[in-house]
Amino acid sequence: MWTFQSGGKRLSTKDLVYLELKNRIIEGFLKPNQSVNEDQLAAELEVSRTPVREAVQRLETEELIIRLPNGRLKVAPISAREVNEIFAVRGLLEGLVAKEAIQKAGDEDIRELGEITVKIVEAAEQDRRSDVVRYGSEFHAFLYRLSGNKTAVKILNQLNDHIARYRRLGPTRNLERSRQAAREHQEMFEAARNRDATLVEELMRRHISNSLAAAIESIGHYLAENNAQED
Amino acid sequence: MWTFQSGGKRLSTKDLVYLELKNRIIEGFLKPNQSVNEDQLAAELEVSRTPVREAVQRLETEELIIRLPNGRLKVAPISAREVNEIFAVRGLLEGLVAKEAIQKAGDEDIRELGEITVKIVEAAEQDRRSDVVRYGSEFHAFLYRLSGNKTAVKILNQLNDHIARYRRLGPTRNLERSRQAAREHQEMFEAARNRDATLVEELMRRHISNSLAAAIESIGHYLAENNAQED
DNA sequence: AATTGTATATTTGTATACATTTATTTCGCT
DNA sequence: AGCGAAATAAATGTATACAAATATACAATT
Known part of the structure; x- marks a missing residue:
């Protein structure tokens, strides 16, 4: 039981x-x-x-x-409108959480974040795309924990459940996007290392915005193949 | 049944x-x-x-x-930490929704928004503070509807339930804050009339940020009077 | 007096029975 | 055949019964 x-x-x-x-x-x-x-x-x-x-x-x-x-x-049906909404909200909240995380981060935290970043970059270099996604999630989750912002994190986790579903619907992320994502995480880490919380926030928003395009594309494929109603 | x-x-x-x-x-x-x-x-x-x-x-x-x-x-207990988190998230989402609303607004929508704004300003001038709150909520709800962003609006409505409780715990909003809030809505309307969505977003964020201070103050009173644990 | 163990009571978790609403089928009628 | 009403079936909504976990009260022991 x-x-x-x-x-x-x-x-x-x-x-x-x-x-x-x-x-x-x-x-x-x-x-x-x-x-x-x-x-x-x-x-x-x-x-x-x-x-x-x-x-x-x-x-x-x-x-x-x-x-x-x-x-x-x-x-729930899938819908391009919802994907757009989710990424718009997510971008703002990931930015907020990242900013707060860096403001609270200690040296040890930055070091750990660096380790995760290395894993992302290595995975991208060796074209292990699912590992790029995995360690990317770890990167974000680490910032969630550091921020301590329960309200924002709860919302983000719910949004991420939806995004995980959208990701499953489409084809695997292409190599170029995978490498770009790795670079973006690297840039965020550099800003974090310099304790530039505002820059981290800005980079995070751009990072989420960039991943929106890929998501929209794959859902587009899905909708075309299944000629389904959006909602 | x-x-x-x-x-x-x-x-x-x-x-x-x-x-x-x-x-x-x-x-x-x-x-x-x-x-x-x-x-x-x-x-x-x-x-x-x-x-x-x-x-x-x-x-x-x-x-x-x-x-x-x-x-x-x-x-649920009340907590200063939660209030801060809620207003941080709310500020970003109210800004997003306001921006999207103005981008989609037609002339008739702007006119309606103006009517609500007038009600807010009149209520403030006549020191009908609960009416300032009422029409203020109407102002925000109108933008929610215009934006069409279901994802953001759903989150905002939940956050607003929490805020409504916090508002009830403390004393009535003071006259000066009431008048300031009216001015802030007036400024947002002016920007909306000029179709400056980016400025509306920025003003909305500031507006929410300003109301945070009042919320924190009243919850402080409550916690002091009830010498309660935060959570 | 403090503590531990046991019996009892209380509360939540799950299963099941029944009520109500909605969907589907059947049958009569034109 | 096509339409509509009544009958039937199937799904969700609510109530209740019971199981499991937790809390409380109290006696026994130290």
Whole structure:
């Protein structure tokens, strides 16, 4: 009935169902616009409807599942409009968090950030693109932690869930974008090392803005191939 | 069993309980750190635990209710740290939304915005401070609608719920701040009329930043009077 | 008096039964 | 065949019963 997380945190059935469903949506096992049925999921996951309902309602507030006017549920559609909105908000908040992080960073923190940056650059040089993404996420997560800004970080994590889904829909990021992303992280690290928080903020905003283009392109491919409604 | 909203939208018992509890928290009938009991609320509202649970869980994701490590619930404490975070995020998003709104605004929209601005200024001149707040909210909500940015607006509405609670905790806004706020809205309107979206964004950020000081002051009073833990 | 252990009570978590709403099918009618 | 109403099925909404975890009260022991 109760499982334990790596951190020792207790996870109820409801939480496990939430994580499982979220993962299925992000990974694409549950596809955009696919209908969601509480009974069916309960049977499939071998739990009662109660934890399923509670998990679904949480995903509904996070807009990974949406409720139709008749009360039925479906996986949220993808939409170019939403991608644009998400990246606009994300750019501002990543910038804020990065700025606050650098303002609070100690020498040891900067050193750690440097280590992550090296991993990104090496991965890009060796064309290990998924590692560029992985260590890139680590770079951002490290700044989230340093900033201590729970409000902004909570929002960012939710936005990132959506972005992770969009990323899965499209083809793998191309080599040139991967290398550019590595350079951008390197520049941010240099600014961080100089304790120029304002510059880090500005570079971060540009970095997010640059990754928007790639996201829009891949969702464009998806929409074309599936000639789906946007929303 | 089913009630209807002004807009004709259907509201289930769960939704009604959610709105009722949120209102009680914002208005202070449920006080910071007060414990929340599902059974008790169900009895008091004369519904079963199910809709209460679902409403509470939603409020939990919005962080108006928090869950203790032992699974018990309490009304979220107030915290100067959180106020600072909320206003930092809000400033950026209000700026973004205002900019986008002005970029999309037609002449008729600007005219309507002007009418709201007049109401704010008149209310301030006549020292009707609650009206300044009311029409101020209308000013912002109008921009939310114009922007069409659902992602940002959803976040802003949640932040505003928290701010509404903080506002209730402290004394009424003083006359000078009220007049200053009116001037700030007037300046934003002037920039909007000139279609200077970038300037509107900048003025909006400053406006939010200025209102932070008042919020921090009143929460300071509250914490002093209640010598409460921040969180 | 402090502490530990046990019994009891309270609270939350999950399962299930039932109610209500919505969708689908069937059947009668033209 | 096409349309519409009634019947049926299927989904979500709510209530309730029970299980599991936690807190409380109190006695026993030191």
